[in-house]
Amino acid sequence: xxxxxxxxxxxxxxxxxxxxxxxxxxxxxxxxxxxxxxxxxxxxxxxxxxxxxxxxxxxxxxxxxxxxxxxxxxxxxxxxxxxxxxxxxxxxxxxxxxxxxxxxxxxxxxxxxxxxxxxxxxxxxxxxxxxxxxxxxxxxxxxxxxxxxxxxxxxxxxxxxxxxxxxxxxxxxxxxxxxxxxxxxxxxxxxxxxxxxxxxxxxxxxxxxxxxxxxxxxxxxxxxxxxxxxxxxxxxxxxxxxxxxxxxxxxxxxxxxxxxxxxxxxxxxxxxxxxxxxxxxxxxxxxxxxxxxxxxxxxxxxxxxxxxxxxxxxxxxxxxxxxxxxx
Amino acid sequence: xxxxxxxxxxxxxxxxxxxxxxxxxxxxxxxxxxxxxxxxxxxxxxxxxxxxxxxxxxxxxxxxxxxxxxxxxxxxxxxxxxxxxxxxxxxxxxxxxxxxxxxxxxxxxxxxxxxxxxxxxxxxxxxxxxxxxxxxxxxxxxxxxxxxxxxxxxxxxxxxxxxxxxxxxxxxxxxxxxxxxxxxxxxxxxxxxxxxxxxxxxxxxxxxxxxxxxxxxxxxxxxxxxxxxxxxxxxxxxxxxxxxxxxxxxxxxxxxxxxxxxxxxxxxxxxxxxxxxxxxxxxxxxxxxxxxxxxxx
Numbered sequence: 001x002x003x004x005x006x007x008x009x010x011x012x013x014x015x016x017x018x019x020x021x022x023x024x025x026x027x028x029x030x031x032x033x034x035x036x037x038x039x040x041x042x043x044x045x046x047x048x049x050x051x052x053x054x055x056x057x058x059x060x061x062x063x064x065x066x067x068x069x070x071x072x073x074x075x076x077x078x079x080x081x082x083x084x085x086x087x088x089x090x091x092x093x094x095x096x097x098x099x100x101x102x103x104x105x106x107x108x109x110x111x112x113x114x115x116x117x118x119x120x121x122x123x124x125x126x127x128x129x130x131x132x133x134x135x136x137x138x139x140x141x142x143x144x145x146x147x148x149x150x151x152x153x154x155x156x157x158x159x160x161x162x163x164x165x166x167x168x169x170x171x172x173x174x175x176x177x178x179x180x181x182x183x184x185x186x187x188x189x190x191x192x193x194x195x196x197x198x199x200x201x202x203x204x205x206x207x208x209x210x211x212x213x214x215x216x217x218x219x220x221x222x223x224x225x226x227x228x229x230x231x232x233x234x235x236x237x238x239x240x241x242x243x244x245x246x247x248x249x250x251x252x253x254x255x256x257x258x259x260x261x262x263x264x265x266x267x268x269x270x271x272x273x274x275x276x277x278x279x280x281x282x283x284x285x286x287x288x289x290x291x292x293x294x295x296x297x298x299x300x301x302x303x304x305x306x307x308x309x310x311x312x313x314x315x316x317x318x319x320x321x322x323x324x325x326x327x
Numbered sequence: 328x329x330x331x332x333x334x335x336x337x338x339x340x341x342x343x344x345x346x347x348x349x350x351x352x353x354x355x356x357x358x359x360x361x362x363x364x365x366x367x368x369x370x371x372x373x374x375x376x377x378x379x380x381x382x383x384x385x386x387x388x389x390x391x392x393x394x395x396x397x398x399x400x401x402x403x404x405x406x407x408x409x410x411x412x413x414x415x416x417x418x419x420x421x422x423x424x425x426x427x428x429x430x431x432x433x434x435x436x437x438x439x440x441x442x443x444x445x446x447x448x449x450x451x452x453x454x455x456x457x458x459x460x461x462x463x464x465x466x467x468x469x470x471x472x473x474x475x476x477x478x479x480x481x482x483x484x485x486x487x488x489x490x491x492x493x494x495x496x497x498x499x500x501x502x503x504x505x506x507x508x509x510x511x512x513x514x515x516x517x518x519x520x521x522x523x524x525x526x527x528x529x530x531x532x533x534x535x536x537x538x539x540x541x542x543x544x545x546x547x548x549x550x551x552x553x554x555x556x557x558x559x560x561x562x563x564x565x566x567x568x569x570x571x572x573x574x575x576x577x578x579x580x581x582x583x584x585x586x587x588x589x590x591x592x593x594x595x596x597x598x599x600x601x602x603x604x605x606x607x608x609x610x611x612x613x614x615x616x617x618x619x620x621x622x623x624x
Contacts, residue, residue, distance in 0.1 A: 104609065107612060108612060110425055111426065112564070112608070114429065115560055115604075118560070119561065119604050122597075123602065123605075126595075126596075126597030127598060129597060130595075240556075247430060251430055281445070282445065285437065285438050285440075285442065287437050288437030288438035289434070289438065292416070292431065292434045295427060295434070296420075299423075
């Protein structure tokens with residue numbers, strides 16, 4: 001095995017073990033908060049996977065809702081209670097639903113990619129809102145899941161947190177390994193200059209389509225996990241403001257570190273719940289100011305604080321400075 | 328008869344959309360910012376109209392004056408907010424990645440959502456005076472509120488006005504030059520920064536005007552901005568970002584698609600818009616009126 005892979009697996013395993021141990025000492029409210037941070041963070045991780053190739057999806061609500069609704073339906077219609085199976089169902093359903101869009105979206109970049117993904121998620125929102133069978137705008141409830149056939153009723157918060165940590169931990173490790181693989185590095189090259197990548201013989205569209213599907217799986221699992229933690233689902237899962245928050249976390253994290261995504265997600269959850277508690281009418285204001293400060297002063301995200309500390313090339317800085325001077 | 332209903336409803340809705348999208352596309356053309364907060368300025372315009380019409384009413388002026396109140400409200404919003412936002416915020420982010428700029432305006436949208444709630448509260452406002460001014464119009468068995476047709480007229484006036492301003496005036500031609508390339512324009516001695524301020528203010532004026540025109544037709548309450556944003560995005564994407572003809576055609580396509588859905592398959596109302604957008608983009612990836620750009624190596 002490659003040395004980087006070994007290091008990733010060891011570091012990832014260590015973080016998962018530490019988080020599990022920490023979970024034993026956490027109060028219920030913090031467990032729930034952390035579970036939400038992880039289940040949203042894994043969706044943002046998908047956005048980061050796409051961001052590495054320079055495209056940003058403003059419609060991850062689509063896979064988030066697809067995964068959530070799929071898991072909810074599997075649980076309610078087929079009576080499947082096992083949490084792990086439901087997570088798998090969410091991820092697979094999101095990939096299957098995304099498959100037809102992948103080759104189409106791979107043709108678009110920048111604003112157009114962002115807006116098309118947004119449109120797809122809003123189409124799903126429209127459908128969910130009008131579907132009586134799925135509860136319309138109210139959505140519906142799902143019972144508590146089981147784990148390997150055993151009931152988790154006594155310590156539900158901790159067990160769900162543990163499932164989130166382990167499953168998402170594995171996905172995060174896999175994502176990191178993918179990021180260090182040839183295809184993952186090609187993504188970074190596409191971000192720099194896609195025409196050159198094509199001249200070198202790699203397929204840009206295939207890489208972007210693959211990233212989109214990986215992000216779909218991560219988003220679907222995130223949706224299913226959120227559903228299990230909340231016990232409820234409604235069309236807001238697919239609304240554009242939900243998608244906006246995933247991009248928010250991805251930008252806050254930057255594309256240099258997988259761990260940063262979850263740190264960012266946790267910070268956002270904490271900021272959200274505390275501002276909800278202490279200034280309920282102005283929490284959006286707080287989030288907005290927070291976001292602006294991050295974009296202004298940490299343009300490459302939280303991850304740039306500890307990963308990828310290469311100095312920026314001087315000519316690029318000069319070019320930017322010249323542009324700014326013009327304005 | 329059904330076709331006529333769809334046509335009229337579609338055109339009325341398209342007129343409203345066009346006024347919103349015109350400001351959005353203009354701001355994108357000049358500043359290269361796809362402004363999510365455009366919907367917030369629209370909402371602020373509607374709220375300001377509620378206040379202005381209320382004050383005019385308190386002064387004892389006749390209902391006709393409420394039309395003036397609407398325009399004044401839009402001007403006030405643009406004059407107050409545009410310099411604040413453009414100079415105070417956006418200037419710090421010029422030249423950054425387009426998608427990052429979308430996120431900056433998303434943050435602005437979040438902030439303005441709460442600011443409007445802080446100023447105007449969460450209770451709905453009703454501005455019915457202007458809506459009644461134009462009576463009703465009969466088309467055989469169909470009866471329409473005259474105000475709807477005033478909206479169509481306003482859209483035509485705005486569209487022709489902006490087209491004329493851009494193509495037939497000196498300032499307009501300078502704006503076109505900046506849209507084409509701000510660096511070349513600036514090397515020719517154009518004060519690009521002034522054009523930015525001007526275009527942004529005008530874009531916000533159009534957003535606020537659309538809000539002002541909408542205020543009499545709905546109850547003005549929180550949540551007004553959210554729905555507008557994505558729909559107006561769909562319009563400018565269909566038309567090609569930065570294109571005024573495109574915004575007009577895009578508004579018509581979206582307006583008619585929605586009217587068709589409402590009258591034949593109501594459940595599809597919400598997503599008919601996005602299906603129309605996706606259908607256009609599949610065949611014209613850059614929108615209908617966008618010139619192809621060379622890729623840089």
